[in-house]
Amino acid sequence: MRLRRLAIRIVSIRPPRRAGLLATLALFVATGAYGVQRGGHGPALNASLLALGDQAANAAGLKVTGVRLTGNRQMSHEQILEVAGIRPDSSVLFFDADLARERLKANPWLSDATVQKLYPDQIMISVVEREPFALWQRDGRIHVISADGKVIVDHLDARFQHLPLIVGKGAEERAREIVGLLGDHPDVAKSVRAAVLVAERRWTLVLKNGIDVRLPDADLDRAMVDLAKLDAERRIMTRDVAIIDLRVPDRVSVRLTEDAMKAHEAALKERERERARRRALQGQRT
Known part of the structure; x- marks a missing residue:
């Protein structure tokens, strides 16, 4: 009886409007996400989404127009920017300061780094370089x-x-x-x-x-x-x-x-011969 009542309740439930459309869209999104993951296209997709976000942020006046860099002597300004992932079209809004710091610290030249975003259009980077020893x-x-x-x-x-x-x-x-x-x-x-x-x-x-x-x-x-x-x-x-x-x-x-060893041995032999000659001369005199 309990199973019968439960079955009647399930059958009597009416799905919300457009539930089928939403379910179909969800299926498509899930299928697309699975395909991206299986095909190894995740990084490319993330890069594309980041590029779109940067474009929108730059249009709103949040484009990176200056980087304040301190502490570098061996690494050039351009090398620091490349390691930190700062591109000509980067925006302050979507720039990941924590990720940039980890990338900088992973560089063998650098022992530490600090990265800060200064809205609306500046980034400040301070690095501590290792000294060649x-x-x-x-x-x-x-x-x-x-x-x-x-x-x-x-x-x-x-x-x-x-x-x-x-x-x-x-x-x-x-x-x-x-x-x-x-x-x-x-x-x-x-x-x-x-x-x-x-x-x-x-x-x-x-x-x-x-x-x-x-x-x-x-x-x-x-x-x-x-x-x-x-x-x-x-x-x-x-x-x-x-x-x-x-x-x-x-x-x-x-x-x-x-x-030097050969010269030393030769000198010892010469001394021995000299001693032998002296002994022979003393024997003749006696």
Whole structure:
């Protein structure tokens, strides 16, 4: 009986006027939306709708006529506008400041950005750029990095060839450490061509004349003081050596170059022959 009464009520319901037309339109809209989504035309449709909105807003006097930009030194005005998505026909009304800020912060040159809309026709952008800090080489490629190890430029830019060179996996994360150490010891730093991180654990300094200076895992400042003292007393960084090993505290090991080793061996043999001649002469006299 309950089912019968419910059925009678449903049958007796009268649909509103033009319900069929509205349902048909809804079906068409749903079908169109589904087709756009399945066909991947969503971005193009959004761009078209945004362009129409900008045209209408511009006609009402809300066109972007000026952008106040501060904080940029490395990036040009045009580059900032392109990243932020500001076009010649953009309107203040439909400009998405939050999206522009996120796009700017995603750029490797920028660490932060602020974007504000100033009605009726101005946009204000303030950016904080990362400072080029060092050159980082890994797998044969050189990158320009900031102090926090962020890659700013993924190739060698001639503008930054003067920056210190660090090499190896993980070296970018410890850039502050080694660059700061060299800055504290300028007498040593002026002879350094590159700092190589070995096994992500310790540093080896490659001097401009090819000598490798092996630093310890810890107490790097002490090792640099010892190196500077040795160079001041014995000019060790300009001698004919291949490796200066400072890894053991209170002891310095030096390995000669191949040519220096041959010369040293030849000198030892000559000394031995001279001693043999002297012994022979003393034997003849006796």
